Amino acid sequence: MLVNLPGPWNPWLGRLALSEIPYTNPILAPLFVVVVVLGLLMVAGITYYGKWGYLWKEWLTTVDHKKLGIMYIILGLVMLFRGFIDGLMMRTQQAMAVGPHASGMMGAVHGYLTPFHFGQIYSAHGMIMILLAATPLLVGIMNIVIPLQIGARDMAYPYLNALGLWITAAAVVLIMASLFVGDFAHNGWFGYAPIFELAYSPGVGVDYWIWTFQLVALGTTLGSINFIATIVKMRAPGMKWSRLPMFTWASLSANIIALTSFPCLQVAIGLVAADRYLGTHFFTAGFGGNLMLYTNLFWLWGHPEVYFVILPAFGMISEIIPTFSEKPLFGYVTMVLATFAIAGVSWLVWLHHFFTMGMGPYVSTEFSVATMLVGIPTGVKVFNWAFTMYRGRLTYTAAMYWALGALFLLLVGGLTGMMLSIPAINYMVHNSVFVVAHFHMMLLCIVYAIFGSVIYWFPKVFGYTLNEAWGKVMFWLFSAGTALVFIPMFMEGFMGMTRRLDWPFDPHWAPYLNIQVLGILVYVLSILAFVVMLYVSIRDRAQHRAAADAWGTSRSLEWLTASPVPFYNFAVVPQVNARDEVAWRREHGLSAQRASHYDAIHMPNNTGIAIIIGGLTFVLGFALTWRIWWLSLISLLAIIVMMIYRSAKGDPGHVIPAEEVERMDREAERTMPRADLPRHSGGVLGGAIAYDSGAAGEGSANLRGAPDYRP
Amino acid sequence: MSSAAEKVDPEKVVLWAGEHEGHDVISTRTFGFWLYILSDGMLFATLFAAYGVLSYAHSYYTGPTPAQFVAPWYTFIQTMALFLSVLAYGFSMTALKHGNRAGVINGLLAASVLGVVFLGLDIHDVLRMFGMHITPWTSGGLSAFYMLTQVHAAHIFFGLIWMLVMIYQVMRKEFTEEVIGRLISLRMFWQFQAVMWVFIYVFVYLWGYMS
Numbered sequence: 001m002l003v004n005l006p007g008p009w010n011p012w013l014g015r016l017a018l019s020e021i022p023y024t025n026p027i028l029a030p031l032f033v034v035v036v037v038l039g040l041l042m043v044a045g046i047t048y049y050g051k052w053g054y055l056w057k058e059w060l061t062t063v064d065h066k067k068l069g070i071m072y073i074i075l076g077l078v079m080l081f082r083g084f085i086d087g088l089m090m091r092t093q094q095a096m097a098v099g100p101h102a103s104g105m106m107g108a109v110h111g112y113l114t115p116f117h118f119g120q121i122y123s124a125h126g127m128i129m130i131l132l133a134a135t136p137l138l139v140g141i142m143n144i145v146i147p148l149q150i151g152a153r154d155m156a157y158p159y160l161n162a163l164g165l166w167i168t169a170a171a172v173v174l175i176m177a178s179l180f181v182g183d184f185a186h187n188g189w190f191g192y193a194p195i196f197e198l199a200y201s202p203g204v205g206v207d208y209w210i211w212t213f214q215l216v217a218l219g220t221t222l223g224s225i226n227f228i229a230t231i232v233k234m235r236a237p238g239m240k241w242s243r244l245p246m247f248t249w250a251s252l253s254a255n256i257i258a259l260t261s262f263p264c265l266q267v268a269i270g271l272v273a274a275d276r277y278l279g280t281h282f283f284t285a286g287f288g289g290n291l292m293l294y295t296n297l298f299w300l301w302g303h304p305e306v307y308f309v310i311l312p313a314f315g316m317i318s319e320i321i322p323t324f325s326e327k328p329l330f331g332y333v334t335m336v337l338a339t340f341a342i343a344g345v346s347w348l349v350w351l352h353h354f355f356t357m358g359m360g361p362y363v364s365t366e367f368s369v370a371t372m373l374v375g376i377p378t379g380v381k382v383f384n385w386a387f388t389m390y391r392g393r394l395t396y397t398a399a400m401y402w403a404l405g406a407l408f409l410l411l412v413g414g415l416t417g418m419m420l421s422i423p424a425i426n427y428m429v430h431n432s433v434f435v436v437a438h439f440h441m442m443l444l445c446i447v448y449a450i451f452g453s454v455i456y457w458f459p460k461v462f463g464y465t466l467n468e469a470w471g472k473v474m475f476w477l478f479s480a481g482t483a484l485v486f487i488p489m490f491m492e493g494f495m496g497m498t499r500r501l502d503w504p505f506d507p508h509w510a511p512y513l514n515i516q517v518l519g520i521l522v523y524v525l526s527i528l529a530f531v532v533m534l535y536v537s538i539r540d541r542a543q544h545r546a547a548a549d550a551w552g553t554s555r556s557l558e559w560l561t562a563s564p565v566p567f568y569n570f571a572v573v574p575q576v577n578a579r580d581e582v583a584w585r586r587e588h589g590l591s592a593q594r595a596s597h598y599d600a601i602h603m604p605n606n607t608g609i610a611i612i613i614g615g616l617t618f619v620l621g622f623a624l625t626w627r628i629w630w631l632s633l634i635s636l637l638a639i640i641v642m643m644i645y646r647s648a649k650g651d652p653g654h655v656i657p658a659e660e661v662e663r664m665d666r667e668a669e670r671t672m673p674r675a676d677l678p679r680h681s682g683g684v685l686g687g688a689i690a691y692d693s694g695a696a697g698e699g700s701a702n703l704r705g706a707p708d709y710r711p
Numbered sequence: 712m713s714s715a716a717e718k719v720d721p722e723k724v725v726l727w728a729g730e731h732e733g734h735d736v737i738s739t740r741t742f743g744f745w746l747y748i749l750s751d752g753m754l755f756a757t758l759f760a761a762y763g764v765l766s767y768a769h770s771y772y773t774g775p776t777p778a779q780f781v782a783p784w785y786t787f788i789q790t791m792a793l794f795l796s797v798l799a800y801g802f803s804m805t806a807l808k809h810g811n812r813a814g815v816i817n818g819l820l821a822a823s824v825l826g827v828v829f830l831g832l833d834i835h836d837v838l839r840m841f842g843m844h845i846t847p848w849t850s851g852g853l854s855a856f857y858m859l860t861q862v863h864a865a866h867i868f869f870g871l872i873w874m875l876v877m878i879y880q881v882m883r884k885e886f887t888e889e890v891i892g893r894l895i896s897l898r899m900f901w902q903f904q905a906v907m908w909v910f911i912y913v914f915v916y917l918w919g920y921m922s
Contacts, residue, residue, distance in 0.1 A: 002848070156739050221750055229743040237728040259746060263754035271761065271858065280847045280854035281772075282761065288772035288851030293764045297757060575728040585726070588719045595727040644876055650889050 003279040005627070006202040014628035015204060020182045026106050027117075032180050061606040063158035064567055065143050066461060068165050072140025073454070075165075075172055080133040080447075081527070082176070086125035088520050091485070093118060095517045099507035110503045118502035119186030120205060124175065126189025127209070130309065131216045132172050134443065137450045138312045139168075139223050142251045144461060145453075146227060148558035149245045151236025151576060153569050156229035158604045159651065160222055166614020167219035171212045174621045178208040182625070185209035188500065190298055191272065193283035193291040198276045204625050206276065211621035213269045217262045218617075224258035227251060236557070238576030245556040245580075246329055249336050250315025253343040254308045261304035261347075268297035277627075292357055299350040307346040310442060311339060313406065313449035314381055319556065320403040320456050321385050325392030326553050328580055331384040338377035338384075345374050355426045364423045371421035378414055382407065395553070398471030402452030405479055406445045413441030416490070434493020437486045444482055451478075459546030463564035463672075467540070470533035477526035484519025488512035547673050549591070555580035562668035568601050568656065571665035594669075598662040604653045609646045613639055736888040737895065744896035748903050751866075755907050758862060759914065762855040770852035775845050777856060777919025782836070786916045789832045790908065793867075796825035797905045800898055807886070807894060815881050815894075822901070823874040826867055833864045856915065863911055866904050873897055 009015050022028045046052055059067060096102060097111030106112045113121065147155055155161045178184040182204040187196045196206045231244070231252045244252075271282040272294065281287035283294040322329045329335060351359065351367040385407060394400070416438040420426050429435060451474075459465045492512050497504060504513065537544070546563040559582045561570050572595035578584035585591050616639045623631035768776070803818020837857075840846075847857040877890075877897060884890050 157743060225743050225746045225750070228746055229739060233739045233742060234734060259750050260753050263750045264757045267754055267757040267761065274854065274858060278847060280858070281851040282765070282854050282858075284851070286772070287849075288765065288770040290764055290770070290851060293761060297761065300757070572727045572729055575725045577724065577726070588721075588724075590719070590721055590724065590726060593721065593726055595729075597727075597729065599729050640872070647876060647893070648880065650887075
């Protein structure tokens with residue numbers, strides 16, 4: 001042992017002991033029972049219906065990018081719910097504990113959560129929402145959409161894709177384990193030196209935090225390599241860079257950010273681990289350690305990460321708005337340039353997270369100006385979206401609602417961000433809930449874009465559309481919740497309320513905190529609406545069967561193949577002729593054209609190795625957290641052995657004969673409804689009104705970009 | 712850009728490409744590995760940044776500074792071992808171009824032996840300093856010194872394991888696309904570690920000696 005570990009340790013169980021299970025905690029113990037019962041019910045259900053084989057063959061061992069994407073999204077949605085429950089607890093605690101006379105219960109002096117428990121909740125909330133909810137949701141959607149948009153059969157490395165998912169899942173399991181075994185970090189999701197040092201945080205909470213971070217960083221880095229290689233190497237013939245759909249461009253830039261920035265996180269957190277496990281002095285208060293080195297290294301990753309999550313969301317908005325405006329995206333080239341400009345500037349602004357470090361006016365000015373620069377490309381994007389809608393034929397579908405909502409939140413978040421980029425203002429509101437409200441606007445912009453794209457791409461993956469009415473109900477409830485929670489939060493920020501208060505001491509904040517609890521209740525209703533939307537949609541799926549082009553006005557390549565997408569994506573790889581290939585084919589009356597000749601398709605085989613390695617990484621993380629050295633060593637060795645085994649075994653893949661492809665394609669064609677005309681029939685056939693205020697005659701119908709629905 | 716104004720003849724327009732494009736396995740694999748190298752470069756860059764920040768006089772907390780313990784001539788031998796290892800790997804790849812299995816194996820063996828020499832010298836150097844009570848837990852500056860040099864050594868260690876696996880695969884398998892792709896990737900990895908060592912040698916050992 002290189003460090004003096006406070007508390008007991010034994011060679012077999014490390015720091016693990018029965019007393020580490022919080023069975024006396026009035027919140028966690030019942031929750032644990034509920035989780036165990038639900039888990040047992042699930043296992044019993046799968047066993048009863050005999051679905052283990054199906055689960056293993058079709059899902060757990062799959063290398064299909066769509067199924068992996070769906071699993072990423074389910075993982076993300078579950079964690080979004082967990083993170084929301086954390087948020088709900090923070091809101092209720094603050095509302096109950098406000099003022100000096102607030103009563104306390106369950107061991108807390110004020111409210112119902114002790115400061116240590118409250119600290120764990122806000123740390124877990126931040127980490128879960130950014131790394132285990134937003135990131136898996138975005139990665140899942142990228143997984144599903146990118147290969148389809150570029151006309152590929154799968155990702156460049158299908159096995160690596162599965163590995164990334166299972167390592168991310170291991171991170172999720174690890175952070176969930178911290179609920180019931182031991183505790184979680186209480187130092188905020190980004191950590192502060194030196195409070196996370198062993199001397200000040202002697203428990204295992206910080207260790208859970210460290211290894212969850214490392215696992216998710218590993219998973220995301222592997223994913224980013226895969227996405228970049230897929231976009232560079234796997235495009236269909238004719239899919240030139242100038243024809244790449246906007247979402248794919250945005251994902252490319254985001255994954256370049258992830259690839260280059262996640263190693264910084266791994267080093268920053270790795271050095272914390274070295275301090276805690278080896279007794280080094282990177283971030284200690286004495287012995288030549290440097291506290292602000294940690295903060296710098298962390299945000300060196302942290303800010304690029306912010307754009308890693310926002311850029312794909314921008315890409316989603318850029319897909320939804322043109323589809324429902326029936327116009328090509330305005331300013332495609334400037335949109336690409338703006339995306340990469342944001343990605344580039346993301347590396348130059350990390351210091352604005354801690355202007356109060358006191359780096360002097362010159363450095364502060366530098367970072368202030370760099371931060372304001374972000375506004376230029378972002379502004380370009382907002383105007384491009386606005387001009388895309390300008391004089392377009394807008395259809396207000398639920399997906400469009402979410403995209404427009406995202407736009408509005410981007411505006412609020414962006415403008416408050418501009419305020420925060422000014423060091424003089426930033427000093428005043430640093431660590432206040434004004435900052436919290438600001439970045440929640442940005443992150444909710446991402447959530448809006450995600451909900452929009454879940455609705456938008458759902459029919460492509462599952463073959464039927466989600467219920468529009470319930471999607472809109474959910475949108476309005478969610479938006480009301482957002483307004484009720486975050487408008488008062490902005491105001492509290494100006495009233496001087498700092499973030500992360502387990503006890504808000506000033507009674508003047510009480511009305512605002514109460515409104516926020518109301519907002520949280522509305523959020524709960526919106527979650528119910530989401531569940532109802534899923535239920536109603538699944539119930540009525542036969543009536544809402546989607547065509548290949550589910551919206552009738554879609555533009556990019558993924559809408560060319562059947563809905564739901566067959567596992568081989570495209571029966572015949574398309575030749576791309578235009579930027580918005582599907583719109584181009586529709587406008588030229590080529591939508592009904594089918595390939596006359598089918599080829600045999602080569603597909604990768606399923607493999608169980610990815611999920612086994614994922615499981616082993618969880619064991620490794622758990623063993624390291626509890627300092628069970630023998631188990632850490634064994635799991636590490638097992639991971640290396642599995643990798644060597646996979647390398648020796650290889651994957652010959654399998655071939656689907658051409659006749660079989662043809663049969664499946666004809667079958668898919670037969671079961672899909674035909675959609676030669678858009679579902680809504682407003683406007684004049686020929687649709688020139690959006691482009692030419694003159695008569696929609698023969699001539700104007702053929703104007704640039706004008707939809708042409710003639711047979 | 713899509714433009715309905717240009718006439719498209721439905722009989723002549725090419726809408727389907729079929730399977731003939733054939734993605735190049737080796738090219739796709741090595742490109743992905745090159746991306747990994749990029750992320751590894753960022754890892755080292757961050758470690759260098761940490762080392763730079765933790766190399767002020769106060770970072771050594773009145774303990775020993777690199778000027779007092781680094782031995783550039785000793786580490787120069789390490790440099791030579793690693794460079795010769797890269798050279799031997801290069802010979803192995805030349806043999807690969809001629810399909811010469813024995814040449815590939817001999818080159819890999821020589822490269823791994825020289826890699827082991829490098830690692831042995833590194834471990835010996837660490838033990839020498841530990842004997843002088845110069846340890847990572849002495850000061851922040853020394854923590855950074857050890858972290859940077861030993862993370863590099865860990866890369867060499869895993870590279871050596873990989874090399875052994877490749878020697879086995881070359882002996883047992885044909886020169887398949889997968890095997891060739893792995894040999895190229897390992898070559899990139901090995902050469903990249905040598906390049907990183909050049910930076911470490913210059914900024915840690917030479918600069919440390921002179922400061």
